[in-house]
Amino acid sequence: MNILCLLGSPRPDGNSAAIARRFLKTAEKLGAKARVFELNNLNYTGCQACWACKTNLDRCILEDDLKEVLESLWDADVLVLATPVYFGDVSAQMKAFIDRTFCYFVPDYAKNPNRSRLAPGKKLVFIIAQGHPDETRFAGIFSRYEYFFKWHGFEDTYLIRACGIYHPGDAKKRKDIMKLAEDTANKIFS
Numbered sequence: 001m002n003i004l005c006l007l008g009s010p011r012p013d014g015n016s017a018a019i020a021r022r023f024l025k026t027a028e029k030l031g032a033k034a035r036v037f038e039l040n041n042l043n044y045t046g047c048q049a050c051w052a053c054k055t056n057l058d059r060c061i062l063e064d065d066l067k068e069v070l071e072s073l074w075d076a077d078v079l080v081l082a083t084p085v086y087f088g089d090v091s092a093q094m095k096a097f098i099d100r101t102f103c104y105f106v107p108d109y110a111k112n113p114n115r116s117r118l119a120p121g122k123k124l125v126f127i128i129a130q131g132h133p134d135e136t137r138f139a140g141i142f143s144r145y146e147y148f149f150k151w152h153g154f155e156d157t158y159l160i161r162a163c164g165i166y167h168p169g170d171a172k173k174r175k176d177i178m179k180l181a182e183d184t185a186n187k188i189f190s
Ligand SMILES: Cc1cc2nc3c(=O)[nH]c(=O)nc-3n(C[C@H](O)[C@H](O)[C@H](O)COP(=O)(O)O)c2cc1C
Pocket: 009, 010, 011, 013, 014, 015, 016, 017, 083, 084, 085, 086, 087, 088, 089, 129, 130, 131, 132, 133, 138, 165, 166, 167, 168
């Protein structure tokens, strides 16, 4: 199975990246192939609402670094989105990617039950690193984005969320979270 993994933190060795890399390590041992992009190293904008993808194109018209990322998702079986919590939401880098997934929607996506151009049945793994230890804070991030990825035909969705981790290195000390990353990979790829 092919994995597309997007790291949404500006910290290459930060907490969300550490959890994602543990997930990928287990997945690769089980035969999966992963493509990883550090979003912070790419130059791209958010969706420009130009409607090119709803009129004369079935792709995003923007020629920036996200083009390759968006192309990679067509062939991916599993999408891994790893993000820190910033101001109660995903990072700006991750949000801009999510907005650009608008290009996958068919022109009549609001009424069409087959809303997405993507093949159905992909799996989503959402990894969240949150500084605040209270799990009830910012608890709606996953469900808010999961709702839209369901529109894109992602049938199985998995959340790996760590709260109370703040500094780089904190996630690696959390055995429960690292185990959850391994267990999630085992569940998907075994
Ligand atoms: C700009 C900024 C905004 C943040 N906002 C929040 C927040 O709203 N809630 C929270 O719990 N932690 C917040 N944090 C802390 C991060 O979520 C925390 O450090 C996390 O472990 C970072 O993950 P990373 O190492 O993958 O970047 C913020 C950190 C930064 C730099």
